[in-house]
Amino acid sequence: MENAYLVLSNGAVFEGKRIGAIGDSVGELVFTTGVCGYLETLTDPSYAGQIVIQTFPLIGNYGVIPEDFEGKSAVCGYVVRELCDAPSNFRNQGMLNDFLKAEGIVGICGVDTRELTRIIREEGVMNAAICSSLPADLKAVRSYSVSGAVEKVSRKEPAVFPALGSKRYSVTLIDYGLKQNIIRCLCERGCEVTAVPQNTSAEAILASKPDGVMLSNGPGDPADNLYCIEQIRRLIGKVPIFGICLGHQMTAIAMGGKTVKLKYGHRGANQPVKEVGGTRTYITSQNHGYAVLAGSIPNTVGYETFVNANDGSCEGLAYPGKRCFTVQFHPEACGGPHDTAFLFDRFIDMMGGAEYAER
DSSP states (O other): OOOOEEEEESSSSEEEEEEEEEEEEEEEEEEOSSSHHHHHHHHTTGTTEEEEOOSSEOTTTTTOOOGGSSSSSOSSEEEEEEEOOOOOOOOSSOOOOOOOOHHHEEEESSSSSSHHHHHHHHEEEEEEESSSSSOOHHHHHHOOOOOSSHHHHSSOOEEEEEEEESSOEEEEEEESSOHHHHHHHHHTTTEEEEEEEOOOOHHHHTTTTOEEEEEEOOOOOOOGGGGHHHHHHHHTTTOEEEETTHHHHHHHHHHOOEEEEEEEEEEEEEEEETTTTSOOOEEEEEEEEEEEEGGGSSTTEEEEEETTTOOOOOOEOOOOOOOOEESSSSSHHHHHTTTTTTTHHHHHHHHHTTOOOOO
């Protein structure tokens, strides 16, 4: 393997070996702490515009399993300590390095991912470049920003996914960069799912008379998506709504709240989330760099339902009388725990006429 460099916007340089596609790449450098689930990470559209560090040292040991893909890969780059070249799994259908090449993902291995993670934890998320030679200056790296990501990863045409078994409800799923397992979780519960592009108007959605609306995850700064936020504002109160991740954040903005960029985000399958007013703590899968400022939403409009047990950030909101609730984490996570899958059942109950209720 040829030499490659990971150059951080703070001037730090890590030398390693090139993996994946040939070429240079610039992106926002983030880390994920998942011990498994690298395929879900690589195919999660929420990572659009980002170079991903896997903190677990050995990646690729169970190969490539297309059934586990969540969508089309949108990562800008991939950083691992060691890339396994001898995967072993009865479902394996290929080598991870071949997948990276086929998807055009530029990567680097043989670097100290623990040191990289420490840098980001101390200094915060920063830009970086994966390149074959050291750049003359860091202007291009430092000026990079993730923009227009939702439009890039959202589907362009609607698609219908039939319910498994008898149909109970019709759900419109707005695709801001959705993970396929959201569709599976709804279909398994008797929902016919119509996935629509991110720029679908509220009027068009309501005209199709869905029993409920699902707001998907997605990449980037939620405050950038002004059109999407306005459509959510027009939908709230008119149909049951369940939002995940970016959908959670944009709903909060639509209801008058604010969001803030976290120092290094929450990415991994081991994020503890406490139930507000309850005794339960759930282990959740997360992937986000922004959070809702819970205090920015008046108690008369919405209230917190979950908080992050590590840093106290907002992990869930419910809106009384609006038949709307949202969560920051991923209850559908395939590469992570299933502790909060009951939230899909709560959405089903809401479409059946129930108000949001604590468990």
